[in-house]
Amino acid sequence: MTETKLALIILCAIEILIIILFCYVIVKIYQAKYWTKHEGLIISSDIEKNITDDNDRMVTTFKNNIFYKYSVNSIYYTSHRIFFGDFIWQSSYLISRKIKNKYNVNNKIVMYYNPKKPQESVLYRGIHIIVLLVFLSNFIVLGMIIIFYKLEQNIL
Numbered sequence: 001m002t003e004t005k006l007a008l009i010i011l012c013a014i015e016i017l018i019i020i021l022f023c024y025v026i027v028k029i030y031q032a033k034y035w036t037k038h039e040g041l042i043i044s045s046d047i048e049k050n051i052t053d054d055n056d057r058m059v060t061t062f063k064n065n066i067f068y069k070y071s072v073n074s075i076y077y078t079s080h081r082i083f084f085g086d087f088i089w090q091s092s093y094l095i096s097r098k099i100k101n102k103y104n105v106n107n108k109i110v111m112y113y114n115p116k117k118p119q120e121s122v123l124y125r126g127i128h129i130i131v132l133l134v135f136l137s138n139f140i141v142l143g144m145i146i147i148f149y150k151l152e153q154n155i156l
Contacts, residue, residue, distance in 0.1 A: 002152070004152050005149065005152055005153075008145055008148055008149045008152065009149070011145050012142065012145045012146065012149070015138055015141055015142040015145060016142070018138050019135075019138050019139065019142065022085075022131070022134065022135040022138065025084045025085045025131060025135075026127070026131075026135070028084045029083075029084045029085075029125070029126070029127050029131075031114075032084065032112060032114075032122055032125040033125060035112040035113055035114050035115065035120075035121075035122070035125060036112065036113055036114075036115050037110060037111075037112055038070055038072070038110075038111055038112065038113055038121075039070065039108055039109070039110065039111070040068040040069060040070035040108070040109050040110075040111040040121075040123075041068060041069055041070070041106065041107070041108055041109070042066065042067070042068050042103050042104060042105050042106060042107045042109055043067050043068060043069055043078070043105065043106075044065070044066065044067040044105060045064075045065070045066045045067075045100050045103050045104060045105050046064075046065050046066075046100070047062050047063070047064055047065070047093070047096045047097065047100055048062065048063045048064075048065050049061075049062055050062070050063070050089060059091070060091070060093075061089035061090060061091055062089065062090055062091070062092070062093055062095075062096040063086075063087075063089045063090070063096070064082060064086070064096050064099045064100055064103075065080065066080060066082055066099070066100070066103045066123070067079070067080045068080075068103075068109060068111060068121075068123070070111060070113065070121065072113060072118040073118075075118070077113070077118060077119050077121065079111075079119075079120075079121045079122075081120075081121060081122050081123070082099065082103075082122070082123045082124060083122055083123065083124040083125070083126070083128045083131070084122060084131070085127075085128055085130070085131030085134075086128070088130050088131065088134055090130055103123065109123060110123075111123050112125045
């Protein structure tokens with residue numbers, strides 16, 4: 001087996017793991033459709049900025065950090081999940097700023113919690129466009145890896 005084939009197999013395995021992770025996210029998004037609507041309170045809201053060097057090109061990405069609290073049956077919970085898949089950093093400061101402005105500190109908000117596990121909650125229970133785009137793009141990357149693997153088999 002050539003080094004190229006081995007690298008493609010490893011990349012394929014990584015892509016499959018990423019797709020499995022996103023399948024889990026999609027399942028959680030679906031389950032959250034049936035969660036209980038509730039009132040919460042924003043206790044912290046900011047934007048985290050990350051700058052990385054990508055082949056001598058500085059890339060800036062942003063992530064919202066929003067913390068909120070709520071109570072269920074007189075038990076208080078704190079959460080930071082905005083939506084399922086909110087671990088994805090984005091390149092648009094304007095989108096991050098829009099999200100932050102929607103969730104100002106001390107604002108009462110509508111949130112949703114899992115009635116079976118009240119510590120699980122989200123502010124937005126639909127599928128966010130960034131999650132959908134990343135999920136679909138991983139299928140494209142997986143397809144490209146398979147095509148390169150097949151080409152490598154035919155060439156050598």
